[in-house]
Amino acid sequence: MIDFPVSRTVRRVVNVMPAVVMTVAAAALFCGCSKKDTDKKLYIYNWTYYTPDSVIQKFEKEYGVSVVYDEFASNEDMYAKIKAGGSGYDIVFPSGDYVSIMSSQDMFEKIDKTKLSNLGNIDPVVLQKATYDPTMEYSVPYYWGAAGIVVNTANVPDFERDWSIFGRADLKNRMTMLDDMREVMGDALVTLGYSVNSVDPAEIDAARDLINNNWKPNLVKFEAEAFGKGYANGDFWVVQGYAEVVYEEIEDNQELIDSTVFFIPEAGGPAYIDSMCVLKGSKNIDLAHQFIDFIHRPEIYAEFCDAFRFPATVNVPARVFLKEKPLYSVEELANTELKDDVGEYLELYNEAWFDSIRVGE
Numbered sequence: 001m002i003d004f005p006v007s008r009t010v011r012r013v014v015n016v017m018p019a020v021v022m023t024v025a026a027a028a029l030f031c032g033c034s035k036k037d038t039d040k041k042l043y044i045y046n047w048t049y050y051t052p053d054s055v056i057q058k059f060e061k062e063y064g065v066s067v068v069y070d071e072f073a074s075n076e077d078m079y080a081k082i083k084a085g086g087s088g089y090d091i092v093f094p095s096g097d098y099v100s101i102m103s104s105q106d107m108f109e110k111i112d113k114t115k116l117s118n119l120g121n122i123d124p125v126v127l128q129k130a131t132y133d134p135t136m137e138y139s140v141p142y143y144w145g146a147a148g149i150v151v152n153t154a155n156v157p158d159f160e161r162d163w164s165i166f167g168r169a170d171l172k173n174r175m176t177m178l179d180d181m182r183e184v185m186g187d188a189l190v191t192l193g194y195s196v197n198s199v200d201p202a203e204i205d206a207a208r209d210l211i212n213n214n215w216k217p218n219l220v221k222f223e224a225e226a227f228g229k230g231y232a233n234g235d236f237w238v239v240q241g242y243a244e245v246v247y248e249e250i251e252d253n254q255e256l257i258d259s260t261v262f263f264i265p266e267a268g269g270p271a272y273i274d275s276m277c278v279l280k281g282s283k284n285i286d287l288a289h290q291f292i293d294f295i296h297r298p299e300i301y302a303e304f305c306d307a308f309r310f311p312a313t314v315n316v317p318a319r320v321f322l323k324e325k326p327l328y329s330v331e332e333l334a335n336t337e338l339k340d341d342v343g344e345y346l347e348l349y350n351e352a353w354f355d356s357i358r359v360g361e
Contacts, residue, residue, distance in 0.1 A: 040065040042287050045082075045089040047274065048073055050143075051295075052307040059294050065287065082107065082279065090282040091291060095272045097341040099139045100132040102277070108138040109278040115289040116140070118296035121315045123330075129338055130273055139275035140292050144313040146264055146271040146336045147183055148328065150246045154259040155237040162265040163191045165238055166215040174237040176230065177215065179222035181353040182339050184211060186270035187240070196270045196337045199345035208352040216357065232256070243327040244308045262327055268335030273314075 044051070048071045056067050070089070072078040075098045082092065082102075094102060102108060113119060119136065126141050133139045151159055155174070159165050166175060177184050186196035188207035198204060220236065230236040232249035239246065243262040250256045276295065278288045294300060296314075302321030305312045311326035312318040313333065342349070 040284075040287070041068050042066075042091070042284055042291060043068045043070070043089045044291075045070050045072060045078065045092045047071065047093055050093065050274075052304055054307075055295070055300060055304055058300070059291060062294075063287070063290060087279075087281060089279050090284045090288040092277050092279055093142055093274050094139075094277060095274050096130060096132045096338050099275055099277060100341045103133065103138040107280050109280055109282060109285060111136055111138060111140060111278065111292075112285075112289060115286065116293045116296075118293050121296050121298060121301070121317050123314055123316050126273065126314050129271075130275075131338070132340070133275070139277045140296070141314045142274045142276050142295065143310065144271065144273045144333060145242075145310065146269060146333055147178060147240055147242050148262055148264040148269075148332075150231060150239050150241060150243065151261045151263075152231070152234075152237045152256070152259055153261055154256075159238075161263050162267055163187045163269070166218060166240075169218055171238055172218040173220050174235075175219050175239065176221060176223040176227050176236050177219055177240040178227070179224040181349055183240070183270050184222070184357075185349055185353065186337075186339065188215070190265075190267050190269055190337070196268075197340045197342055199342055199348070201348055204348045204352055208356055211357050222358070244310070247309065247327060264328060264332040264336065266335060268337055270339045271333060271336035273338060 042065055044067060046069065051069070056069065059065075060067055072081070075095050078092065078094060079098055079102065082089070099108075113136070119140070122141060126144050127134050127136070129144070130139075130141060149161075149163075149165060151165070156171065159168075165171070166177060177187075182196070185204070185207050188210045189196050189198050189203065192203070192206055192210060194200070194203045194207070198207075220230075223230065223239075227236065227239040227241045228245040228249040231239050231241075231246050232253065246260070246262070247257070250260065276292045278285060278292075282288055295304070298315060298317035299321050301315040301318035302312060302323070304310075305318065305326070306322060306324040309324050309327045311328060311330045312322060313330050319330075
């Protein structure tokens with residue numbers, strides 16, 4: 001029996017129109033294709049707005065198909081739906097720990113590398129970090145990123161660029177951290193010099209105490225869904241979160257943009273690699289591989305990154321095609337660590353988080 005982390009984090013959610021492609025629109029775009037071609041569909045199950053419309057539309061046009069794009073807000077939601085029989089999808093985008101869980105449960109087709117011409121574009125550093133599947137047997141990396149800290153320098157002109165900022169009593173009731181057990185516990189663990197994947201009870205207890213005694217008293221709350229809005233309207237001056245979420249909220253406020261800084265502490269913290277996997281029983285295995293290969297064309301990958309002002313963390317040649325300045329650099333991710341599936345030791349985290357840190361929230 002595997003215990004799974006409970007998380008309400010709506011990760012990498014950007015408040016823009018979801019990338020849902022309607023069959024009628026597809027037919028209009030591809031009227032030059034035969035009915036047989038336009039009837040072909042690729043079913044994708046991905047994080048909320050994580051592949052730009054423009055990329056989907058280019059794939060549809062080139063291959064004469066339509067894409068059905070469904071969305072999930074957490075790995076837990078995605079896993080539960082597929083495990084319960086939510087079949088019919090061809091490609092899914094789990095994070096690394098769930099690649100490990102799902103591949104061990106025979107939920108993926110093996111990646112046929114003979115069908116992929118762009119695997120050489122993937123940064124070897126990413127594959128070294130992807131210890132859950134370093135040879136891409138079941139997954140192809142899509143994006144490597146991390147949460148960090150956003151600071152309004154107009155209100156907080158002097159600060160250290162590390163997790164200790166959440167220990168500042170002078171900023172009490174102006175700060176939030178994510179409502180995400182592994183993220184916040186991971187930040188505390190690295191602050192203490194430990195791994196974000198520690199299974200040592202003493203280290204986990206020390207991280208719990210750091211959060212409870214030093215950070216939590218200064219927080220408005222643990223917030224995973226509205227930290228961007230709260231920062232934009234001035235309620236919060238310092239937030240832990242994802243850069244793209246905050247900048248989407250403040251994009252029309254140049255004064256706030258000018259005073260906003262995002263950084264990933266040098267000590268590191270939890271990171272994620274989301275990957276593209278072909279689900280077991282896919283009826284469109286060849287088309288799924290074509291989509292994966294399409295994503296890793298340098299100019300296409302750059303288009304994806306530009307949409308969110310991401311650095312091209314996974315695809316090295318794409319870096320020269322970027323048109324937008326990324327919100328952070330590949331180098332800032334160097335000291336981050338992927339969250340692994342810690343198996344039975346997850347209960348230690350649950351006890352620390354739900355029985356102590358979150359008590360009374």
